[in-house]
Amino acid sequence: MWDVSAYRTSDRRRSTARLIGAVLLPCALLLSACSTDRPAPTASPRASQAESTYTPPIATERFPLRGTGVPPGSLAHPSLAVKIDDHEAARPQFGLERTDLVFEELVEGGLTRYVAVWHSDIPDVVGPVRSIRPMDPDVIAPLGGIVAYSGGQQQFVDMMTATSVVNAAFDSDETGLFSRTDEREAPHNVVLRAKALVDRNGAVPAPPQQFAYAATVPESSAAVDGIPVTTISSRFSDSRWPDWTWDAASGVYLRRQEGAPDLDAGGVQLRSTNVLALRVAIDDTYLHVPKTTMIGSGEAWVSTGGKTLHALWTKAAQDAPIHLTDDNAVTIRLAPGNTWIELVPVDRGSVILVP
Known part of the structure; x- marks a missing residue:
């Protein structure tokens, strides 16, 4: 018959230690075997293929x-x-x-x-x-x-x-x-x-942006909100009356001078993506030399993509760019491309739009 009181504390501790050791040893052996036999991870074929064919987008300015x-x-x-x-x-x-x-x-x-x-x-x-x-x-x-x-x-x-x-x-x-x-x-x-x-003069910096631009011609303000206009005629005087006619086939405005095609040195008619007609005051301070008044504001028309939008132009100071807004005071965006700006006198000139 066992005397429970005779089972000493030290004996119980040695027995417990042997039990824990017996349990931990198989686990350690198992973990060692798992770490030795498991193959190293590899990239999936799909991920490798995606990485090899990916081309980052070209940065642009x-x-x-x-x-x-x-x-x-x-x-x-x-x-x-x-x-x-x-x-x-x-x-x-x-x-x-x-x-x-x-x-x-x-x-x-x-x-x-x-x-x-x-x-x-x-x-x-x-x-x-x-x-x-x-x-x-x-x-x-x-x-x-x-x-x-x-x-x-x-x-x-x-x-x-x-x-x-x-x-x-x-x-x-x-x-x-x-x-x-x-x-x-x-x-x-x-x-x-x-x-x-x-x-x-390569050390001189590039110019700051002068006008707001849309990403494409159809997204420009005149193309979205303007009315169809085929010809913009700007009369400066009896001697100078250039006009611009929309050419749908080429997607540009073609320039004429006093009724005749205005040609470049290669014999090609001058053309523009955007045509701006700004009504400006003339300062006669310098007598026979007229000075176009550029600091201030006035009426304007913006033509892009065969359509024309009524606008307001403003210029706050000599070194400030021209700012164009529509009749709702929203900034006008031109189409990407070249721009001709006709500074037409208010008191001695005219702008005629032909549908």
Whole structure:
């Protein structure tokens, strides 16, 4: 018969230890066997195949004066604004077909000249180059970059050099990049090596964005909310009345000057994705030299994709861009592509829209 009281505590502890050891040993052996025999994990064929065929999307930036996408690094150079002649003896001009922006403005005698701006596609040669006018600092200052012209009244040159824009003038040329071509008669024969001028000023930053852009033509504000218009005719004077006609086949507006096709140096009619007609006041402070008033606001029409939208343009300061809003005060988005801006005088010009 067992005496329970004679079963000592130490005996119970040794017995318990032996029991735990007996249980743990088989478990340890089992775990060791499992870790030794289990195969190493491998990637599934489906995952490997997906990784090998995946192509990451190409990163893009947008040209600030055109709204079109480009690979990163393509924007790292300044824009170039040039005063371009529009006299009959200056036509066809060199390089207008490759512009991002063109501003047409009234000058003396009822004629017009251009501020032509290149950034996304800079030609080797542009021209004919003409002299600066009093409204040009207000037009060009928001772009930064470089401005090139053939000279001008000293007061107008001083106004231009007072901006932050890099000035290059034919009359005081130290670059050697201006010359006269034998193809035209003076003063309509000054040309500029445009790309070389931009390359020499590579440290000057790219221009800031001037207008808002939609991703596609059908998504632009005029295409969505505008009315069908086939022709936009802007009359500056009895001597200058350009018009733009929508060409559905090519998806662009084609330009005419005084009723005749306006051609580039290659014989192709000038064209634009967007056409803006802005009504502007004329300041006669400089007597026979009209100054387009650019700081302020006025009525406008924005044409894209065969449709035209009524708008308001505003410009708060010399270095501020032009802001376009519709009749509901919503910012207007242009289509990606080039833009011509007709600065039509309120008191002596007109804008006619033909359905």
